[in-house]
Amino acid sequence: MSDLHLALLGPVRMWRDGTEVPLGSPQQRAVLAVLLLHEGRVVPGEELVDALWGDVPPKGAWGTLRTYVSRLRQVFAGSAVVIKTAGTGYAAQTPPGSVDAVVFRTLVTRARDQAAAGDPGAGATTLAQALALWTGEGLDGAPGEYLAQQRARLQAARLAATEHRFALLLDAGTDAAGQEDVTAELTLLVRQHPYLEQLRELLMRALYRQGRQADALAVYHAGEALLRDELGIDPGPALRAVHQRILVSDPGLLGANGTPGPLPGQPGPAPTLLPARLPRFTGRDTELARIADAFAEPADGRTTTVGVHGLDGLGRSALVVEAAHRAGDRFPGGRVYADLAQVSGDLAEVLGAWLGAYGVPAAEVPGSATARAVRLREAAGSRRVLAVLDGVEDTTTLGMLTGVLPPGSVVLFVARRRHPEPVSTTWVPVGPLPAGDGLRLLAHVAGRDRLAAEPAAATRLVSLACGWPLSLRLIGGRLNTHPHWSAAATADQLAHELAHPAETVHDDCLLAEAPILRAYTRLRPTQARALVRTARLEGETFGIHEAADALGTTCEDAWSVLDSLVELGLLTETSPSGLPQGTTYRMAGVVRAFARRRPDDDGPAARPVRRDRAALYAAS
Secondary structure, eight states: OEEEEEOOOOOOEEETTEEEEOOOSHHHHHHHHHHTTTTTTTBHHHHHHHHHTTSOOOHHHHHHHHHHHHHHHHHHTSSSSEEEEETTTEEEOOOOOBBBHHHHHHHHHHHHHHTTTTTTHHHHHHHHHHHHOOHHHHHTTOHHHHHHHHHHHHHHHHHHHHHHHHHHHHHOOOHHHHHHHHHHHHHHHHHSSOOHHHHHHHHHHHHHHHHHTHHHHHHHHHHHHHHIIIIIOOOOHHHHHHHHHHHHHHGGSSSSSSOOOOHHHHHHOOOOOOOOOOOOOOOHHHHHHHHHHTTTTTTTTEEEEEEEEOTTOOOOHHHHHHHHTGGGGGTOEEEEEEGGGGGGGGGGHHHHHHHHHHTTOOGGOOSSSSHHHHHHHHHHHHHHSSSEESSSSGGGGGGHHHHHHOTTEEEEESSSSSSOOSSEEEEEOOOOOOOOHHHHHHHHOHHHHHHHSSHHHHHHHHTTTTTTHHHHHHHHHHHHHOSSSSHHHHHHHHHHHHOOSOOOOHHHHHHHHHHHHHHTTTOOOHHHEEEEEETTTTSSSSEHHHHHHHHTTTTHHHOOOOOOOOOOSOOEEOOSSSGGOOOOOEEHHHHHHHTSSSSOOSSOOOOHHHHHHHHHHHHH
């Protein structure tokens, strides 16, 4: 068996028996990187296409993908690496210890366990071995937005391991030479990452241990000035706690275990770990009021779950962030945030970051998600917590949080659609903006004076955008790009593009359609067929009888499938009578234009939509 090494923590490379083996073009190496990052799990073909080319793949994308996989199989011929086909997807099986990113994660886990067992020195040594695997930024030279996101994820893990290593070195105690090295390295890291408070906290502790109390305080004041001047915020509670302990010459900071975080079972600080609010947030008064009402502390002390759902591009994420900022002091136990889409749904990683925000030392963070959830409860104490989660695909993961958060806490999350669980969830749908709010949003982007000069055209633009925030921002961007265009001429052009979707599509139109494409790829065949066929009906609205005729079915069956499209945000409905027979539907212009370019795949043998898309690319 040959000695095999696959590298992702730098340029994507491969060695066999000490000799580097060429892996082909950058995109071919990108295919390999995506497969290796999934660690033997099947990657659907459409996900590989998206990873390589985004939402607008070139003609023949599927054929090109198959060529890349075939060439990689030739590269691995005779080795222990096997790329298997599973449906339209692929999985790469590799021998243990051959992929450096997997080895890195294994070593980090081992170091955490060593520290938890009371041996910080061994943990620091193991982390040094893990960090020595890095030879670059990670996935260097691999193209595509997907791998750029994975590169950021790997870099975050690298920085977390670096912080953990320095924390363990301080916990273990070092000789004079070692203290100098730690201080020098931390000084450089703080310069590279001036906004990361945990690094600044570690540098203050290292300086204080060297007897440099004034220098340690200077590091704090420099960080305080930076945060206030640049971000308008104060230092976090963990950094302020170290500052206070240095001011009073706390001897605990000098010992081998002088870590300033809370002890197990004791509540820590109450962090505010939220993204910045969207500048000039517009509208959503009704939705904000519903969320605020759900924040009220229940009499029975249970944890409340609030789900915000709707199609991508309608401003769900901005809404929950705004609501969380407005919550103010209603949550004395802290407000924390995470985007599960950025961590592949890994709740353990999220909980680890939250524990750090609560001041829990890295050496005391447990390994499993369950243990971390319990530790979070200890850090928060009996105080109410607001946990905000974006990108929730599987709501069953919320059960762990709702089971351990302090009484009266709230989990506010974003999903594409309603889910049956948690059963007591308060659901807040996010739809198009009302006309007045849409006009204000467009004015924020394109300028009030410009729209005030053509009020009728501005109103028409808002109507053409159907109140979608993403579309309104793109229309405003088009106006800004062409300052010599009138709003009326822009409205005429947009109306023509929506009415003739088979002609040339502008880049901003593709951006507006990207959320629809993501929703479309998840539809069942009957849903996709219903969307495509009703899009061909004339007029902005249509009734249930027209839809039934277009679908060749009964009103009852048509109502069932169209109701699911309403739930997904692809249609809006009104039903004055409260009965299915009286329902009227409206399809946004951008949805109609998109759907009219889709094939009408009819018949009982219609393939799933994902397979349809694959076949289209393969035949292109």
